[in-house]
Amino acid sequence: MIAFKHSFKNDYSEMAHPRILQALFAVGNKQFEGYGLDEYSAEAAKLIGDKINAPSADVHFISGGTQANLVVISSILRPHEAVIAPESGHIFVHETGAIEATGHKICTREGHNGKLCAADIESVVLEHSDEHMVKPRIVYISLSTEGGTVYSKAELSSVSEYCRRKGLYLYIDGARLGAAINSPSCDLTYSDVAGFVDVFFIGGTKIGALFGEAIVICNDDLKEDFRFLLKQRGALLAKGAAIGVQFRTLLTDGLFDELALYSNAMSKRLADGIRSLGYTFLYPVETNIIIPVFPAGIADGLHKLYGFHDWKRFGDMTAVRLVSSWATPENMVDEFIADLSTMS
Numbered sequence: 001m002i003a004f005k006h007s008f009k010n011d012y013s014e015m016a017h018p019r020i021l022q023a024l025f026a027v028g029n030k031q032f033e034g035y036g037l038d039e040y041s042a043e044a045a046k047l048i049g050d051k052i053n054a055p056s057a058d059v060h061f062i063s064g065g066t067q068a069n070l071v072v073i074s075s076i077l078r079p080h081e082a083v084i085a086p087e088s089g090h091i092f093v094h095e096t097g098a099i100e101a102t103g104h105k106i107c108t109r110e111g112h113n114g115k116l117c118a119a120d121i122e123s124v125v126l127e128h129s130d131e132h133m134v135k136p137r138i139v140y141i142s143l144s145t146e147g148g149t150v151y152s153k154a155e156l157s158s159v160s161e162y163c164r165r166k167g168l169y170l171y172i173d174g175a176r177l178g179a180a181i182n183s184p185s186c187d188l189t190y191s192d193v194a195g196f197v198d199v200f201f202i203g204g205t206k207i208g209a210l211f212g213e214a215i216v217i218c219n220d221d222l223k224e225d226f227r228f229l230l231k232q233r234g235a236l237l238a239k240g241a242a243i244g245v246q247f248r249t250l251l252t253d254g255l256f257d258e259l260a261l262y263s264n265a266m267s268k269r270l271a272d273g274i275r276s277l278g279y280t281f282l283y284p285v286e287t288n289i290i291i292p293v294f295p296a297g298i299a300d301g302l303h304k305l306y307g308f309h310d311w312k313r314f315g316d317m318t319a320v321r322l323v324s325s326w327a328t329p330e331n332m333v334d335e336f337i338a339d340l341s342t343m344s
Contacts, residue, residue: 004304004305004306004307005305005332005336006306006307006328006329006332006335006336007306007307007308008270008306008307008308008322008323008324008328008336009307009309009323010206010323010325011176011206011207011288011324011325011326012205012206012325013325014325014326014327015210016208016209016246017208017209017249017255017326019249019255020208020209020210020246020249020250021210023245023246023248023249024210024245027040027241027245032241033241034238034239034240034241035227035236035237035238035240036061036236036237036240036241036243036244037240038240038241038244040241040244040245040248041240041241041243041244041247042244043244043248044059044061044214044243044244044245044247044251045059045061045214045244047247047251047252048202048214048216048247048251051251052190052191052193052194052216053190053191053194054191054194054195054216054218057216057218058217058223058226059214059215059216059217060214060215060217060226060227060230061212061213061214061215061237061240061243061244061247062212062215062230062235062237062243063211063212063213063235063237063243064205064211064212064213065090065173065175065201065203065205065213066090066095066098067213067233067235068173068201068213068215069091069095069098069140069173070095070098070099070102070233071215071229071230071233071235072171072199072215073091073099073102073104073138073140073171074102074104074229074233075222075226075229076137076138076169076171076199076222077102077104077137078137079103080131080134080135081104081134081135081136081137081138082104082105082106082107082128082134082135082136082137083099083104083105083106083107083136083137083138083139083140084106084107084108084109084116084121084124084125084138084139084140085106085107085108085116085139085140085141086108086109086110086111086114086115086116086120086141086142086145087108087109087110087111088111088114088145088146088147089106089141089142089146089173090142090146090173090175091106091140091173092106092108093146104134105134106140107124107127109121109123109124113145113147113149113283113284114142114145114146114147114149114283115141115145115149115151115155116139116141116159117155117158117159118158118159118161121136121139121159121162121163121166121168122162122166124136125166125168136168137168137169138168138169138170138171139159139168139169139171140171140173141159141170141172141173142172142173142174142175142176143156143172143173143174143176143177143180143193144176144177144179144180144286144287144289146289147282147283147289147291147311147321148179148267148283148286148287148290148291149283149284149287150183150185150186150188150286150287151180151186151188152185152186152187152188153187153188153192156188156193156196157196159196160196160197169198169219169222170196170197170198171197171198171199172193172200172201173200173201174193174200174201174202174213175201175203175205175206175213176203176207176287176288176289177190177193177200177201177202177203178202178203178207178256178257178259178260179206179207179260179263179264179288179289180287181257181260182257182260182261182264183264183286183287184286185284185286186286194216194218195218197218198217198218198219198222199215199217199218199219200215200216200218201213201214201215201216202214202216204243204246204247204250206325207250207256207259207260207263207326208250208255208256208259208326208327209243209246209247209250210242210246211243211246212242212243212246212247214243214247259326260288260326263287263288263325263326263328264287264324266288266324266325266328266330266333267285267288267289267290267322267323267324269330269333269334270290270322270324270333270337271285271290273333273334273337273340274290274292274337274340276337277337277341277344278344279292279294280292280293281293282311282312282319288323288325289321289322289323290321290322291311291319291320291321291322292322293317293318293319293320294317294318294320294340295316295317296313296316297316298340298343298344299318299320300318301343302320302336302339302340302343305336305339306336306339308321308322308323309321
């Protein structure tokens with residue numbers, strides 16, 4: 001039971017967009033093929049191929065982002081190989097050692113604003129020079145990052161070029177890809193992403209779906225036997241059609257991007273109000289995640305009224321993480337700002 005006015009902890013506290021619930025209800029007792037071989041999943045996969053301008057990409061629907069990261073990364077790495085990630089990366093901080101549990105090390109760099117650049121990646125590669133150390137093989141980045149920042153086309157192109165030159169696979173955690181691509185700060189398109197990476201996933205859970213993500217494999221070398229690997233990891237759902245129906249709905253009539261734009265707009269509204277009261281932000285405000293910095297006492301006071309996570313404490317200041325969703329009410333954004341104003 002939520003005991004505060006509103007939760008800004010995440011973008012999946014609301015169950016699902018009404019159109020998705022209606023679409024699932026409409027399927028009713030109609031029979032379908034299992035394990036993602038149904039007509040809904042096939043149609044959703046085609047819609048994704050069209051959206052990213054990569055009709056030959058393989059699309060696999062699974063339940064969640066941690067599962068996507070685990071299956072993709074473990075499917076690619078040989079026993080002695082490792083993954084490079086930013087220190088704030090989800091696989092390093094918030095996945096209970098899922099990657100390490102498969103026997104693979106995560107090599108991290110702090111990066112800048114949650115992002116890695118080619119120089120960050122190269123520093124890891126140069127440190128691992130012989131058979132007495134793990135061999136970096138995959139670069140993991142998020143779009144948007146855990147701090148809500150986005151890569152520009154030039155930044156992602158640079159990372160991609162370096163990875164291809166060095167024989168590294170590039171993988172994007174796209175749990176919030178919709179928010180990233182629809183950010184005014186982002187000049188990337190969905191087709192750009194598909195062209196720069198080997199594999200990525202498109203998040204549905206954080207953009208109005210009941211659950212579900214879509215793994216998109218662009219590199220032909222990584223496609224073989226992937227369904228075997230999904231099954232082995234418990235990710236091949238008998239009722240895979242439930243995810244196919246949701247993605248078909250999200251990708252029809254622009255709903256996916258509409259919800260992303262709304263979530264970004266609510267965070268901008270929140271950020272504008274916070275900034276008007278004289279507060280600053282740890283990272284640029286670019287998507288539906290913002291990281292304002294408050295005196296610790298004010299952050300503690302806000303905790304009594306709203307749900308959110310502390311990002312970092314330093315001295316008597318606290319950087320907090322506020323997340324808006326596809327369903328965040330405008331009046332709750334305005335009320336947060338009003339309460340902050342009273343405390344300031």
